[in-house]
Amino acid sequence: MDxxxxxxxxxxxxxxxxNDAARPLSPKGRSRFEHxxxxxxxxxIRFDLVLHSPWxxxxxxxxxxxxxxxxxxxxxxxxxxxxxxxxxxxxxGGGAPIDPRAPSIPAEKVAAVGHQPWLSELxxxxxxxxxxxxxxxxxGKGAVAWLKGEPTPGGMRLHALFSxxxxxxxxxG
Amino acid sequence: xIPTQPWLEHLVVHVALARVGRDPEGVHQLRVASRRLxxxxxxxxxxxxxxxxxxxxxxxxxxxxxxxxxxxRHGDPLDTWLxxxxxxxxxxxxxxxxxxxxxxxxxxxxxxxxLADASARANLERLGARVHRRGRRAEDSRxxxxxxxxxxxxxxxxxxxxxAREWFELPTKPLRALQDELGELGDLALxxxxxxxxxxxxxxxxxxxxxxxxxxGALERARAAxxxxxxxxxxES
Numbered sequence: 001m002d003x004x005x006x007x008x009x010x011x012x013x014x015x016x017x018x019n020d021a022a023r024p025l026s027p028k029g030r031s032r033f034e035h036x037x038x039x040x041x042x043x044x045i046r047f048d049l050v051l052h053s054p055w056x057x058x059x060x061x062x063x064x065x066x067x068x069x070x071x072x073x074x075x076x077x078x079x080x081x082x083x084x085x086x087x088x089x090x091x092x093g094g095g096a097p098i099d100p101r102a103p104s105i106p107a108e109k110v111a112a113v114g115h116q117p118w119l120s121e122l123x124x125x126x127x128x129x130x131x132x133x134x135x136x137x138x139x140g141k142g143a144v145a146w147l148k149g150e151p152t153p154g155g156m157r158l159h160a161l162f163s164x165x166x167x168x169x170x171x172x173g
Numbered sequence: 174x175i176p177t178q179p180w181l182e183h184l185v186v187h188v189a190l191a192r193v194g195r196d197p198e199g200v201h202q203l204r205v206a207s208r209r210l211x212x213x214x215x216x217x218x219x220x221x222x223x224x225x226x227x228x229x230x231x232x233x234x235x236x237x238x239x240x241x242x243x244x245x246r247h248g249d250p251l252d253t254w255l256x257x258x259x260x261x262x263x264x265x266x267x268x269x270x271x272x273x274x275x276x277x278x279x280x281x282x283x284x285x286x287x288l289a290d291a292s293a294r295a296n297l298e299r300l301g302a303r304v305h306r307r308g309r310r311a312e313d314s315r316x317x318x319x320x321x322x323x324x325x326x327x328x329x330x331x332x333x334x335x336x337a338r339e340w341f342e343l344p345t346k347p348l349r350a351l352q353d354e355l356g357e358l359g360d361l362a363l364x365x366x367x368x369x370x371x372x373x374x375x376x377x378x379x380x381x382x383x384x385x386x387x388x389x390g391a392l393e394r395a396r397a398a399x400x401x402x403x404x405x406x407x408x409e410s
Contacts, residue, residue, distance in 0.1 A: 019284065021280065021283075021284050022283075022284040022286075024286065050221075052221065053277070054276075054277040054278070054279075054280035054281035054284070055280075055281075055284060056281075056284040056285065056286075059221055059222070059281050059284070059285070062221045063219060063220060063221045066220040066221065072224035073220070073221045073222070073224055073225075074224065074225060074228075074274055075221070075222060075225050075274060075277040075278050075281050076273045076274050076277045077273040077274075077276040077277040077280060078273040078277075079277075080277070080280070086273060087273075090273070
């Protein structure tokens with residue numbers, strides 16, 4: 001499968017006492033991520049499934065991805081925490097619904113929208129089998145890591161890593 | 174501005190009640206809250222979270238459908254078979270309610286900002302137009318194999334319009350009346366679908382024949398109700 005780990009776009013800063021989970025995207029983050037979506041579309045990428053964290057900046061980022069989603073989006077609390085086996089199972093489960101009577105969706109291209117440092121930990125776990133080396137694989141806001149393989153520890157290889165800025169520049173060019 | 178309250182609270186309360194599984198209102202109200210939140214998302218042009226709500230409703234719906242059927246006595250072996258199916262559906266619901274997806278769904282709604290009134294009103298008008306499109310389709314499907322489904326689609330569109338109007342505290346009386354009329358057809362269609370899955374149809378032949386007759390009558394009443402109320406729906410929306 002092709003797995004795209006996507007860090008949420010640039011968000012507003014939280015004022016003192018504000019709920020961090022409720023921070024919305026900033027206008028800059030929104031605009032730049034729209035270019036990321038255009039870039040992904042230009043590469044012919046269409047997602048069968050988008051998993052996203054419940055935090056507002058990830059929900060809004062997933063919403064911006066929807067024009068290139070041919071399947072469905074799914075929210076999961078597992079993307080707002082350190083990566084664990086439950087998340088790997090959801091990534092591997094792809095389109096298999098909990099309800100066995102519902103039709104299964106073949107999910108060859110899956111996106112997961114989440115947060116740092118957990119996204120880099122997931123990336124390091126999937127590619128290097130070791131989440132503790134996440135600092136070698138930093139993901140900036142709106143960055144996209146494209147992986148291929150099976151979502152098991154060490155079961156994927158990094159195919160490409162795009163920053164939001166590089167995607168925006170590529171579109172301008 | 175339109176916040177997700179109080180229906181988000183309603184959802185949270187009834188998720189807990191549905192997990193216990195003793196009071197049928199838990200599952201029923203969970204689905205009601207989920208539909209109202211779905212209408213809210215629609216008004217706000219949110220595409221995300223809709224599939225999560227639909228997923229939750231579908232799984233809770235399996236329990237709800239069986240609760241509705243079990244509220245009538247059909248006699249054995251049908252009642253025992255239905256009760257067993259309900260147990261299985263409830264176990265799946267509990268697994269669903271404890272999943273990271275349901276936990277995430279509730280958390281996500283807690284952070285969504287209130288809707289801006291003006292853009293939400295434009296979407297409300299589109300929902301009214303959809304009811305009429307579906308009404309025409311149901312009328313045109315007379316005698317077709319998918320006629321019951323066409324009326325059911327109309328009922329769903331009516332329900333979404335009604336819930337959307339409720340977010341603006343607008344009147345919904347004719348919508349409710351029509352929705353109730355079509356509801357009888359929906360309940361009977363549901364019974365018919367369940368009965369067709371029963372492994373020994375000869376053992377429930379009388380129930381099957383009676384249900385088929387009731388379904389035909391309800392279909393006729395649905396057609397008449399739409400004819401009578403469709404202009405009221407226009408006036409409302």
